[in-house]
Amino acid sequence: MLLSLPITRACWRDLLAALLIALTPALALAAQSNVQQSPRAMVSLVSEYAAVSPGQTLRIGLRQRLAPHWHTYWKNPGDAGSPPSISFDRAPGVTVGDIAWPGPDRFIIGPVASYGYENEIVFPMTLTVPQDARPGTELALGAKADWVVCEKECIPEEGTFRLVLPVEASARPASDEIRAAFRTADARQPQASPWKASVSARETTLQLRVEGEGISQASVQSALYFPDSWGIVDHVADQALKIEQGVLTLTTTRGQGYTPGPSAGLLAITDGGGQKRWFALELTPAAAATITEAPSTLPLWQMALFAFLGGLILNLMPCVFPVLAIKATAVAGMSGGDRRAVRLSGVFYTLGVLAAFMALALALLAVRAGGSAVGWGFQFQSPLFVAAMCWLMLAIGLNLSGVFEIGGALSGAGQDLAQKKGHAGSFFTGLLAVVVATPCTAPFMGAAIGSALVAPAYVSLLVFAMMGLGLALPFLLLGIFPAVARRLPRPGAWMVTLRQAMAFPMYATAAWLLWVLAQQSGEAGLRLALAGLVLVGLVGWLVGLHQQRAKKSWWPRGAALAGVAGIVGLTVVLHGAEPVAAAASTQSAQAEPYSAERLALLRAEGKPVFVNMTAAWCITCLVNERTTLSSAAVQQAMQDSGVIYMKGDWTKRDPAITAFLQSFGRDGLPFYAYYPAGKEPVVLPPVLTQAIVTDAFKQ
Amino acid sequence: MQAFSRRIMLRTTVSMAALLLGAASAPALAAPVIGQPAPAFTAVDSKGKQHSLADFKGKVVVLEWTNHDCPYVKKHYQANIPALQKQAQDAGVVWLSVISSAPGEQGHVDGKKADELTASRNAAPTAVLLDPQGTVGKAYDARTTPHMYVIDAKGVLRYAGGIDSIASAKLEDIEKASPLFKTAMQAVVKGETVAQATTRPYGCNVKYKS
Numbered sequence: 001m002l003l004s005l006p007i008t009r010a011c012w013r014d015l016l017a018a019l020l021i022a023l024t025p026a027l028a029l030a031a032q033s034n035v036q037q038s039p040r041a042m043v044s045l046v047s048e049y050a051a052v053s054p055g056q057t058l059r060i061g062l063r064q065r066l067a068p069h070w071h072t073y074w075k076n077p078g079d080a081g082s083p084p085s086i087s088f089d090r091a092p093g094v095t096v097g098d099i100a101w102p103g104p105d106r107f108i109i110g111p112v113a114s115y116g117y118e119n120e121i122v123f124p125m126t127l128t129v130p131q132d133a134r135p136g137t138e139l140a141l142g143a144k145a146d147w148v149v150c151e152k153e154c155i156p157e158e159g160t161f162r163l164v165l166p167v168e169a170s171a172r173p174a175s176d177e178i179r180a181a182f183r184t185a186d187a188r189q190p191q192a193s194p195w196k197a198s199v200s201a202r203e204t205t206l207q208l209r210v211e212g213e214g215i216s217q218a219s220v221q222s223a224l225y226f227p228d229s230w231g232i233v234d235h236v237a238d239q240a241l242k243i244e245q246g247v248l249t250l251t252t253t254r255g256q257g258y259t260p261g262p263s264a265g266l267l268a269i270t271d272g273g274g275q276k277r278w279f280a281l282e283l284t285p286a287a288a289a290t291i292t293e294a295p296s297t298l299p300l301w302q303m304a305l306f307a308f309l310g311g312l313i314l315n316l317m318p319c320v321f322p323v324l325a326i327k328a329t330a331v332a333g334m335s336g337g338d339r340r341a342v343r344l345s346g347v348f349y350t351l352g353v354l355a356a357f358m359a360l361a362l363a364l365l366a367v368r369a370g371g372s373a374v375g376w377g378f379q380f381q382s383p384l385f386v387a388a389m390c391w392l393m394l395a396i397g398l399n400l401s402g403v404f405e406i407g408g409a410l411s412g413a414g415q416d417l418a419q420k421k422g423h424a425g426s427f428f429t430g431l432l433a434v435v436v437a438t439p440c441t442a443p444f445m446g447a448a449i450g451s452a453l454v455a456p457a458y459v460s461l462l463v464f465a466m467m468g469l470g471l472a473l474p475f476l477l478l479g480i481f482p483a484v485a486r487r488l489p490r491p492g493a494w495m496v497t498l499r500q501a502m503a504f505p506m507y508a509t510a511a512w513l514l515w516v517l518a519q520q521s522g523e524a525g526l527r528l529a530l531a532g533l534v535l536v537g538l539v540g541w542l543v544g545l546h547q548q549r550a551k552k553s554w555w556p557r558g559a560a561l562a563g564v565a566g567i568v569g570l571t572v573v574l575h576g577a578e579p580v581a582a583a584a585s586t587q588s589a590q591a592e593p594y595s596a597e598r599l600a601l602l603r604a605e606g607k608p609v610f611v612n613m614t615a616a617w618c619i620t621c622l623v624n625e626r627t628t629l630s631s632a633a634v635q636q637a638m639q640d641s642g643v644i645y646m647k648g649d650w651t652k653r654d655p656a657i658t659a660f661l662q663s664f665g666r667d668g669l670p671f672y673a674y675y676p677a678g679k680e681p682v683v684l685p686p687v688l689t690q691a692i693v694t695d696a697f698k699q
Numbered sequence: 700m701q702a703f704s705r706r707i708m709l710r711t712t713v714s715m716a717a718l719l720l721g722a723a724s725a726p727a728l729a730a731p732v733i734g735q736p737a738p739a740f741t742a743v744d745s746k747g748k749q750h751s752l753a754d755f756k757g758k759v760v761v762l763e764w765t766n767h768d769c770p771y772v773k774k775h776y777q778a779n780i781p782a783l784q785k786q787a788q789d790a791g792v793v794w795l796s797v798i799s800s801a802p803g804e805q806g807h808v809d810g811k812k813a814d815e816l817t818a819s820r821n822a823a824p825t826a827v828l829l830d831p832q833g834t835v836g837k838a839y840d841a842r843t844t845p846h847m848y849v850i851d852a853k854g855v856l857r858y859a860g861g862i863d864s865i866a867s868a869k870l871e872d873i874e875k876a877s878p879l880f881k882t883a884m885q886a887v888v889k890g891e892t893v894a895q896a897t898t899r900p901y902g903c904n905v906k907y908k909s
Contacts, residue, residue: 079842080904082866112842112904148770148868153805154903156770156868230899234730256730256859256897 031174032063033143036159040070040149045141045161046122048182051172052139052165055131057605060096060163061122062086062145063181070151073116074104076228078235081114081154084123084147093130094139097606098678099123102188103266103278104226106235109152113236115226122185126605133167140164189604190266192596193279196662198286199263201254206233208250209286210267212659215248218272225250225281227265231257260285262665264680280600284665300459307463311470345426350472352430357468361461383521384571387529390513391536391567396432397506398537400499404544430472519651532570539563594648596656599675606677608643608697613657613671615650621670628688637694643674730840730859733896737848737856738838742797744826745813750795752854759792759887762848763824764799764841764905766806767816770868771902772844776820779862779873780845783881784823790888796824799836801908806844807831833907843902847880849887858883860898 033045042065049058062084064072073081088096101123104115129139146158173179195212208225223241227233237253263283270276398404510533518526542560549556592598594611602609612629614621628634638645648657650669661671664683672684674696682696731738737760741751752760763780765772787794798813800806808816813827830836839848839859849858863876883893 077866077901079900080902082868082901085867109904110907110909111837111840114904146867146869150903152906153768154770154868231897257899 031165031178033161033163036157036161038149038155038157040067040151040155041065041072041147041157043145043147043157043159045143045145045163046174046178046181047127047163047165048174048179049165049171050174051168052129052133053168053171054129054133054135056129056171058127058129058171059124059182060127060141061124061182061185062099062143062147063120063122063178064117064147064149065120066118066149069118070149071107071114071116071118072121072147072149073114074226075099075101076115076226076230078106078115079112081116081148081150084145086123086125086143086145089142089144091130091139091141093132094141095126095128096141097126097604099125100189100604102185103190103268103276104188105268106224106226108236111236114150115235120181120184121188122181124182124185124189129167135167135169137167138164139167188278190278190280190600192600193267193281194596194656194659195279195281196659197267197281197283199283200286201258201260204254206252206254206258208252208267208281208283210248210250210281211246213246215243215246217243220248220269221272221274222270223248223250224268225252225265226268226278227255227263229263231255231259232263232265233258282663284663300462303459304462304466307466308470311467312473344423346472346476348423348426349430349475350469352427352432353472354430354465354468355427356431357464357471358461361464365457365460383517383525386513386517387525387532388571390510390517390529391532393506393510393513394533394536395540397503397510398540400503400506402496402500403540405547516651528570528573532567535563535566535570539567591645591647594646594657594660596660599646602644603675608641608677609646609675610638610643610693610697611646611648611660611671611673611675611681613648613650613661613669615669624670624672624686624688628690628693631690633690634693637697641697643697731838731848731856733856733859733893735856736854737850740835740838742828742830742835744828745810745817746826747810748826750826750828752850755793756854757852759790759852759884760850761787761792761794761884762839762841762850763794763796764836764844764846765796766798766800766844766903766906767808767820768805769844769903774868774870774873775845775862776822778870781821781823783884786881787884788823788825790884792884792888794824796822796827797830797835797841798827799830799833799841800906801831801833804906804908805903806906831908833905836905836907841900841905843900844905845902846900846905847883849880849883849893851887851890857887858893858896859900860895861900864898866899866901 031047031050035042035044037043044063045060046063047058047060049056052058064084066072073083075083077083083101084099086099090096102117102121104117107114107116107118127141133139141163143161143163144158145161146156148154148156193210195210195215197208197210200207200209220241220243224239225233232255233239234253234255239250239252242249242251262285265281265283266278267281268276268278514526514529514533517529539560542556542563546556546560591612594613599609599611612621612625614625637643648654648660650657650661661667661669664671664673670686672686672688672693673681674684674693675681684692684696737752739752741749743749767773767776784794798806798808800808808829810829813829816822817824817827828835835841839846841848845862847858847860847862848856851857858880860879862880863873863878865872865876879895879898883896886893
C-alpha cells in the first residue's frame with residue numbers, strides 16, 4: 001500500500017537526507033559498546049573510530065566512569081586491589097594488543113596505598129582490522145572484563161561487552177566525547193625517559209637517582225615513583241624529593257620484596273605549571289653507591305680479576321693487531337740481547353700500558369666530573385682524534401718502511417743510552433697499544449666498565465689498571481720467562497723484511513681510520529685529513545733525508561718544521577669541524593633509525609623490536625652487521641617474526657643513544673637488545689651469530 | 700666475557716645484599732623481618748580468651764588477616780581457606796585469624812558474630828583474634844585481607860605475604876595460582892627453609908582505625 005503512494009523523486013531525496021541525519025548520532029554511538037552500570041561505575045568498550053577501514057590499526061579501550069571517590073587500578077595496584085583484566089572473543093584476522101597502561105595516581109588510605117585512577121579512565125589497546133574485511137560488513141568484537149572498584153571497600157565487578165564497528169572504505173572518527181576520553185587517558189600515557197636512572201639500596205631505604213638535562217627546581221614541582229611490580233618500594237611511604245641542577249633524587253622506604261637488580265617503573269613529575277607527566281624509567285643498580293656503603297674486598301677483587309681477564313683477551317682483538325705487530329718486532333729485536341734487557345723491556349712496556357690506562361681513567365673521571373655524558377670509546381668520536389691517529393699510523397708505517405729512523409742520532413751514543421732508548425721505546429709501545437685498543441675494550445668489558453665508571457675513583461682506577469696488566473701480560477711473560485724469549489728466532493736480515501712487512505698493518509689501520517673519519521665529518525674532514533697525510537709523508541721523507549746526509553744542510557730540517565707547522569694548522573681547522581651524520585649507505589635498507597619515542601610506541605603497539613646500536617668506529621659492530629644481521633637467514637627470521645629492526649648510530653655521540661645504553665648500564669658498543677612483544681628486553685652478546693639472533697626471536 | 704661481567708655484577712650485588720641483610724638486625728624496622736623473632740602480641744579471641752604469641756612456643760603459628768565482607772577473603776573462604784585450616788589442624792599448626800577492622804568499618808565483628816561466621820563457613824581456625832585497635836595488625840604491618848604470616852616453633856618469622864600468586868577476586872584463579880602460603884606452611888612444618896619467604900600480599904586494604 002505504502003509503495004503505491006505517489007512519492008515524487010524530490011520527496012525521496014528529502015526522506016533519504018532526513019534518514020541520514022537521524023542515523024548519524026546512532027552511528028557515532030556505535031563507537032561504544034553496551035554500558036555495564038553499577039552505583040559505582042559505568043563501564044564500556046569504546047573505539048576511536050565509529051567506522052573502520054580494511055587493514056586499519058586503531059585503538060579501542062575499556063572505559064570506566066567512576067562515582068566520586070571510587071578508584072580502579074594500575075597494573076601494579078599498590079597494596080590492595082587488582083588491575084582490570086579483559087579477554088576478547090574476536091573474528092579471525094582481528095588482533096587486539098595488550099593494555100597500554102596510563103600513568104596512575106597514588107591514593108593513601110590509612111597505612112595502605114593504592115595505585116590507580118579516579119573519575120574517568122580509558123585503558124587503551126591496539127586493534128587491527130583484517131586486510132580482507134569488506135566494506136559494508138561489520139566487525140563485531142566480544143569482550144569479557146573484570147575489575148575491582150574501591151573506595152574504602154572493594155567491589156569486584158565484571159561485564160560482557162559487544163562492540164560493533166561497521167567496515168567502510170574509509171574510517172570515520174568517533175564522537176568528540178569518546179575521542180576526548182581517549183585524549184584524557186593519552187595525557188597519562190608514559191613517555192620514554194630521556195634521563196639516566198639508577199637505584200641504590202640501603203638497609204631500609206631505597207634511593208632513586210635520575211639525572212639529565214631539564215631537571216631543575218623550576219621544572220619539577222613534585223615527583224613520585226611507581227614501580228611496575230610489587231615489593232620494590234613501600235607503596236605508602238613518603239618519597240622525599242631533592243632536586244639539584246640536573247639531578248633528582250627520591251628517597252623512600254625499601255619494599256618487602258626488594259631484590260637487587262634492574263627494575264622498571266614510572267616516574268610521575270608535576271612540572272612548574274602543575275602539569276603531571278609520566279616517564280618510563282629503567283632503573284639500574286648504582287654499583288657505586290653499594291660499594292661505598294659496604295666496602296667489601298671480595299666483589300672488588302672479582303671486578304679486578306675480570307678486568308684483568310678482559311685486558312688479556314684484548315691481545316686477540318682485531319684492533320690490537322697492529323700493536324701486536326709492533327710487539328713482535330720489538331721482541332724479535334731483543335732476542336739477541338741479555339735477559340735483563342728483555343725483562344726490563346717487558347716491565348717498561350707494562351708501565352707504558354698502565355700509564356695509558358691511568359691517563360685514560362683520569363681523563364674519563366675528569367670529563368665525567370665535568371658532567372658530560374661520555375661513553376667509553378668516546379675519543380674515537382672526535383674527528384680530530386681520529387685524524388691524528390690516522391697521521392700517527394702513517395708516520396709509524398713510514399718509519400717501519402724505513403723512510404726515516406726514530407732516535408737514529410742516539411744510536412751511537414753508547415750502550416747505556418741505547419738501553420734507555422729501548423726502554424723508552426717499550427714504554428711508548430705500551431702507550432700506543434692502549435690507544436689503539438680502546439674501541440675494543442668496550443664490548444668486552446661493557447658491564448664492568450659501566451659499573452666502574454659510576455664507582456668511586458679508586459675503583460675505576462683499579463679496574464683500569466687491571467685491564468692494563470691483562471693487556472701487558474703476554475709481553476711481560478716473555479721477559480719473566482727467558483726460556484720463552486730464548487726460543488725466539490735469532491736476529492738477522494729477516495728482521496728488516498719483517499719490519500717492512502709490519503708497515504702494512506699500519507697503513508691498513510690508517511686507511512680504516514680515514515674511512516671512519518669520512519663517516520664522521522664527511523668530505524670536508526676527509527680533505528683536511530688527506531692534506532695532513534701528504535704533509536706527514538713529506539715530513540717523514542725530509543727527516544729521513546736529513547738523517548741520511550753526511551753533510552747536514554739547513555733546508556730539509558727547515559722544510560720539515562714547516563710541514564709540522566702545517567699539520568698543527570690542520571688540527572686547528574679540524575677541531576672546529578662539526579661532525580656530520582653517518583653516511584646513509586651504512587644504514588641497511590629496512591632498518592629504522594633509533595628513537596626512544598618510536599620504540600615506546602612500537603612496544604605499546606605490542607610489536608617485537610630489535611635494537612642495534614652501532615658506530616662507524618666500532619669494528620666489531622660492523623663485523624656483526626656484515627656476517628650476521630644482514631645475512632639472509634636473520635633477515636628472513638626478522639620478517640617471519642614481524643620484528644621491527646631499529647638501528648642507532650653512535651658515531652657522533654648521540655645523547656639519546658648514550659642514555660639508552662646507560663639504561664642498560666653500558667658505556668660502549670656493540671650493543672644489541674631484543675624486545676619481545678609485551679615482554680622485558682633481552683640483551684644479546686656483543687659477538688653475534690645467526691643462531692643467537694634467530695633463537696632470540698623465537699621467544 | 701659478557702656472561703662473566705654480568706655474573707660478577709650479579710655476584711657483587713648479591714653479596715652486597717647479604718651484607719646489608721646481615722647488618723639489618725640492629726635497627727628496629729616498621730615491618731617484621733623474615734628470619735627474626737616475630738613481634739610479640741597479646742589479644743582477646745572471639746570467646747573472650749586471651750592469647751599471647753609466647754603461649755604457642757613449640758608450635759608453628761599461622762596468622763591470617765581477615766574481613767568477611769572483602770571479596771578477596773570471600774573467594775578464599777569459598778574454596779581454599781577452610782581446607783588449609785584443616786590441613787594445619789592435622790599438622791598441629793596453630794591458626795589464628797585476626798580481624799583488625801575498626802568499629803564501624805567493613806569486617807568489624809563482635810565475638811558472637813565471629814563464631815557464627817566460623818560455623819557458617821566451615822572454617823577451622825584455632826582462634827579468631829579481635830584487634831579493633833589495629834595493634835597486632837600494625838605490629839605485623841598487615842596491609843591486606845588476606846595477608847598471611849607463618850611463624851616457626853621457635854617464634855621466628857618464616858613467611859609473610861600473599862595466600863597465592865594470582866592477585867584477583869576470581870574464584871577460578873585459585874587453581875591456576877601457585878599456592879605460596881601453603882607451600883611455605885608445609886616447609887615450616889617440615890623444618891625446611893621457605894624458598895619464597897616474602898611475597899606480594901593482595902586483597903582489600905585492612906580497615907584500620909583512622
